[in-house]
Amino acid sequence: MSRRRRRLAAVLAAFLAGALLLAGCGAAGAPPNLAPQVTAHRPLPANAQVNPEIDNEGAVNDDCGNPTASLRPKGIATPRGSTMAEIKRRGILRVGVDQNTFLFGFRNPATGNLEGFDIAVASEIATALFGDPNRVRFKAITSQQRIDVLRDGTVDVVVRTMTINCERRELIEFSSVYFVAGQRVLVTKRSGYTGLADLAGKKVCATTGSTSLSNIASAASGPVPVAVDNWSDCLVLLQQGQVEAISTDDTILAGMAQQDPATHVVGPKFTSEPYGVGIPKEDTDMVRYVNAVLAKFRKSTWQAVYDRWIEPALGPGTPPEPTYK
Ligand code: GLU
DSSP: OOHHHHHHHHHHHHHHHHHHHHHHHHHSSSOOOOOOOOOOOOOOOTTOEESOOOOOTTOSOOOOSOTTOBOOOOOSOOOTTSHHHHHHHHTOEEEEEOSEETTTEEEOTTTOOEESHHHHHHHHHHHHHHSOTTOEEEEEOOTTTHHHHHHTTSOSEEOSSOBOOHHHHTTEEEOOOSEEEOEEEEEEGGGOOOSGGGGTTSEEEEETTOHHHHHHHTOTTOOEEEEESSHHHHHHHHHTTSOSEEEEEHHHHHHHHHHOTTEEEESOOOSOEEEOOEEETTOHHHHHHHHHHHHHHHHTTHHHHHHHHTHHHHOOOOOOOOOBO
16 A cells, blocks of 8 residues: 555544544434524614604694695895805705615616606706805705704705605795695515505505605504614515515605516505705795796606606606695
């Protein structure tokens, strides 16, 4: 036998001895101590809450007449000392938007840019102020942060699928209506659910601080609201089977149904959600200015923006008529 073969034989012999020893161990004596078995806990997204307390922004007056009646436009002059002049002096418009809602405010993964209907509205305001749609600094915010970033001056305006209502009007101003959505329900196709009425005692997801969450909590059929920070968190929870449905504006749900063809939108629209641009309460000059921009937008690019983002999902649409006080 060569030296090499002898060494190999020795190694094999040692291996065999070890294997026999192990087999011997398994065959007799105390059974191995198995690791305790527990059911794996599926993680929830950060800040997710099942059946949360719903804060309605400390509303004292939820009957303010027609909440969509806004201040009459006064043209697009930017007089000295105005909010608009201050923004022009700064050289950039700061806008609170969503970056997780396909079709309204989302990041295009190919370009890294924010796109969607709300982003187009923000660009219209920047174009009016600067003659340049790109003079915008976007700040991605959650539903819950919309009012705070306006009140603490972090942004000049919020364009983020934001429903105009009396509670919010107590804390901020709104432009005229630029879009009207309505709340519906998204479920997986194989679930067979046909609407909120089928979801008694079942978990239904919406974002904290949205009208959608309050509407789920007060629905007659008694679904269990699940609150998260972002609409994309709701979609993940539905895909994981951690909630049975998502309920929010048809616009947002249409985007999710396009992202996940195993889901679909069911049931009728059961609310009206008129979207407005959120503006700090004291900036009434900015409200009139944005309303002048929107008046022009409705007659010019509104249709093209709608047809690009919304028409394929929701069918033909026309711009909503503004109402003024
Ligand atoms: N339009 C509803 C709202 O303003 C839901 C949309 C959202 O929160 O993004 O509360």
